Amino acid sequence: MELEEICYLTRNVVFSYQTEAFGRKDKSFRLERYTADKAVMVEQVLTYVRELAGQRIRLIGLRCSSIIRADELRKIQIDKYLGDKVKKNGEGPVMEYFCPICSKDISCAGNLAAFNRHIDKCMEEGKLEEE
Numbered sequence: 001m002e003l004e005e006i007c008y009l010t011r012n013v014v015f016s017y018q019t020e021a022f023g024r025k026d027k028s029f030r031l032e033r034y035t036a037d038k039a040v041m042v043e044q045v046l047t048y049v050r051e052l053a054g055q056r057i058r059l060i061g062l063r064c065s066s067i068i069r070a071d072e073l074r075k076i077q078i079d080k081y082l083g084d085k086v087k088k089n090g091e092g093p094v095m096e097y098f099c100p101i102c103s104k105d106i107s108c109a110g111n112l113a114a115f116n117r118h119i120d121k122c123m124e125e126g127k128l129e130e131e
Contacts, residue, residue: 009034
């Protein structure tokens with residue numbers, strides 16, 4: 001089954017092989033970004049395989065780890081776009097969001113509804129410059 005078909009992405013690939021003497025070795029590779037593309041995974045592994053030239057190998061295999069659903073990755077990217085900042089104070093973590101309209105950090109304790117209300121208020125007050 002292909003990762004693309006089931007909407008999963010991976011970031012880590014493990015190349016496993018067994019030598020003629022039954023010694024098992026694993027090499028882990030962290031990809032630049034999450035992907036379901038086999039060509040990207042294999043390209044990363046081939047660099048290492050070339051170093052094994054001359055060794056007699058019985059078995060090889062590839063495993064994927066750090067697997068997530070494609071829609072989860074989109075949520076992570078959206079959260080990063082919002083610019084969540086976690087600050088510690090005496091009461092625990094406080095979430096702040098950057099308002100693109102008034103250019104201020106808005107403390108909302110992680111409450112997106114409160115942040116949305118702030119954005120609506122900024123827009124109603126006309127702080128958004130029209131082109």
